[in-house]
Amino acid sequence: MKLIALIFAISLVATCPSWAGDDRFLEIEENHDTLTYDINTVQLVAPGRFTIIHTTIDHPDVMKFELQVLATLKPYCTRADGNYPAPTDIFTLGVPDMPVDGIEVKTTHRVKMVSWNYPYKRLAMDIEHGLERFEFLHCNDPVKTEAESYFETLSFIMNGFRSKELFDCKRGQAGFFLSGNENDDPAKIMTFFVSPNVKMYRIYVMVCAWVTHEAPYTPE
Secondary structure: OHHHHHHHHHHHHHHOOOEOOOOOEEEEEOOOEEEEEEHHHOEEEEOOEEEEEEEEEEOHHHHHHHHHHHHHHHHHHHOOOEEEOOOHHHOOOOOOOOOOOOEEEEEEOOEEEEEEEOOOHHHOOEOOOOEOOEEEEEOOOOOOOHHHHHHHHHHHHHHOEEEEEEEEOOOOEEEEOOOOOOOOOHHHOEEEEOOOOOOHHHHHHHHHHHHHOOOOOOOO
16 A cells, blocks of 8 residues: 555656755645645654645635635625625636525624625535635624734735644644644644545645655555
8 A cells, every 4th residue: 555655646746747846845736726835844743743834825716716705895894784695796717606695794792794605616615515615804803903804814815824734644644733823732733544535635645755755654
């Protein structure tokens, strides 16, 4: 299985022009975004077990769509709570292939929020379990102003976000720091087993082979 995993990783790298010339970065293309892993952020926890930071940034067409959505949501902060039909000019990624929900304005515990679900399978987090990806905007966040909330979301779209992950290449495990804090203790991370039928498998094999230069453990 290790030999198969190594061959699989090599084939992925060979068919994906995503390796930086200096080998510092590994870029993995997904259907709507790019994951960029930075070898300089690797922290060894144990043999074959390490943490690494990656940046996720959307493809240009998705980014433009999200900016259009954000600009559309902003004026709804002045509207009363309710559900409003989504304007047709918001569908910049083509004809929706998922149900089109309305734009929801909702106030909970005096905090007003505007949100809208993306009607595209390409952007869904998990179609099988109905987990749609959505955009939201806090209108009266108790911690930040409406303008600060807007520009924070704008920066998130334009610049992507950083995430720290853990890989255990000898045990077939991966994990995420739920808090997003890059200084979190690796012992407190939420880990799971990686199997060939999950999306994370391809990333696990590629990152492990890239960092350790060995074929990672894969389940029988």
